[in-house]
Amino acid sequence: QVQLVESGGGLVQAGGSLRLSCAVSGIPFSIVAMDWYRQAPGKQRELVARLSHGGGTNYADSVKGRFTVFSVNGKNTVYLHMNSLKPEDTAVYYCNTEYLFNSYWGQGTQVTVST
Numbered sequence: 001q002v003q004l005v006e007s008g009g010g011l012v013q014a015g016g017s018l019r020l021s022c023a024v025s026g027i028p029f030s031i032v033a034m035d036w037y038r039q040a041p042g043k044q045r046e047l048v049a050r051l052s053h054g055g056g057t058n059y060a061d062s063v064k065g066r067f068t069v070f071s072v073n074g075k076n077t078v079y080l081h082m083n084s085l086k087p088e089d090t091a092v093y094y095c096n097t098e099y100l101f102n103s104y105w106g107q108g109t110q111v112t113v114s115t
Helices: none
Strands: 003-007 010-013 018-025 034-039 046-051 057-059 067-071 077-082 091-099 102-105 109-114
Touching: 003 091, 018 034, 018 091, 018 109, 034 067, 034 077, 046 067, 046 077, 057 067
Parallel strands: 010 109
Antiparallel strands: 003 018, 018 077, 034 046, 034 091, 046 057, 067 077, 091 102, 091 109
16 A cells, blocks of 8 residues: 655745655655645645665756755655745645655645744
């Protein structure tokens, strides 16, 4: 059974930092790409960051230079470290992966950035 479980969200002041985690089980973590998406109220879900299975990274323009996506060898977990948070970063953040033509999502974790 494939499971993606996010954690680490919360309330933070503008300019602060948070680190989100997504623990993955049930799939071979080392061969899949991992994505972080977010969805703000009334807006479409958007791709924020991608970690390819080879270690390459891609970011949305809105978060470049502030967010970092990474994993640690030996841990089936992908992280999203967020610095210099802005109120417009407020959203529910989801991790996602695709494996054998199926798309898997976590339950989401709320990030709220106050002014």
